[in-house]
Amino acid sequence: xxxVTQSPTHLIKTRGQQVTLRCSPKxxxxxxxxxxxxxxxxxxxxxxxxxxxxxxxxxxxxxFSGHQYPNYSSELxxxxxxxxxxxxxxxxxxxxxxxxxxxxxxTQLSVL
Amino acid sequence: xxxxxxxxxxxxxxxxxxxxxRCNYSYGATPYLFWYVQSPGQGLQLxxxxxxxxxxxxxxxxxxxxxxxxxxxxNLRKPSVHWSDAAEYFCAVDRREYGNKLVxxxxxILRVKS
Numbered sequence: 280x281x282x283v284t285q286s287p288t289h290l291i292k293t294r295g296q297q298v299t300l301r302c303s304p305k306x307x308x309x310x311x312x313x314x315x316x317x318x319x320x321x322x323x324x325x326x327x328x329x330x331x332x333x334x335x336x337x338x339x340x341x342x343f344s345g346h347q348y349p350n351y352s353s354e355l356x357x358x359x360x361x362x363x364x365x366x367x368x369x370x371x372x373x374x375x376x377x378x379x380x381x382x383x384x385x386t387q388l389s390v391l
Numbered sequence: 392x393x394x395x396x397x398x399x400x401x402x403x404x405x406x407x408x409x410x411x412x413r414c415n416y417s418y419g420a421t422p423y424l425f426w427y428v429q430s431p432g433q434g435l436q437l438x439x440x441x442x443x444x445x446x447x448x449x450x451x452x453x454x455x456x457x458x459x460x461x462x463x464x465x466n467l468r469k470p471s472v473h474w475s476d477a478a479e480y481f482c483a484v485d486r487r488e489y490g491n492k493l494v495x496x497x498x499x500i501l502r503v504k505s
Contacts, residue, residue, distance in 0.1 A: 283434070310491070312491055312492075314493075319497070319498075320497055320498070321395075321481050321483075321495030321496050321497050321498050322435070322481070322493070322495050323495070324492050324493060324494070327491065327492065335490075335492050337492070369434055369435065371435075371491075373491050376490070378423055378440065378442065378485065378490070378491060379437065379440070380435075380437070380491055380493070382427075382434035382435040382436070383434050384432065384433055384434045385434055
């Protein structure tokens, strides 16, 4: 049983570019959440998707957007990249109503 | 707003010694409480969680945590540390009405010396 998988594992972009990160949830899970973990900090909640809709959102600008597909996989899009967007982006999946998250290994994004 | 404080950025313990990692939260009501562990290059793994009931909760890998309402604390303990426990540990809270919208502390890096 595969856990949460994220791609790519590493990514290097330039300021102003756009990036798409992908996440496949654990088998049987229907809810996907995204977190940003800057160096030396704890993860920060970006948003959560369920039934292909954004259900909750953290304190992130509109440059951060997402999508969830019918197979429950999800994408995180970041437009107009800033140096400060450099971080580890973690995807977590869960079953709606259950308080247990399973995290992927993350995508390390570097913005130069 | 909710906040989670982990006062110790780094902790070094000898292998076989006991461990306590501190966590304090700021929130009006009792939230759900969690401890996660992160090894380098890895995602987060849930060690244990508190929702209600017995304030001493047992987790995986021999870890336990005690919820103290009066102190708004949820400290993580292990009686005997192994070298493989070296990692970063995160305390997190979740408001009961939100559901999996975790607020994490800044983490404590555990080093184990032989």
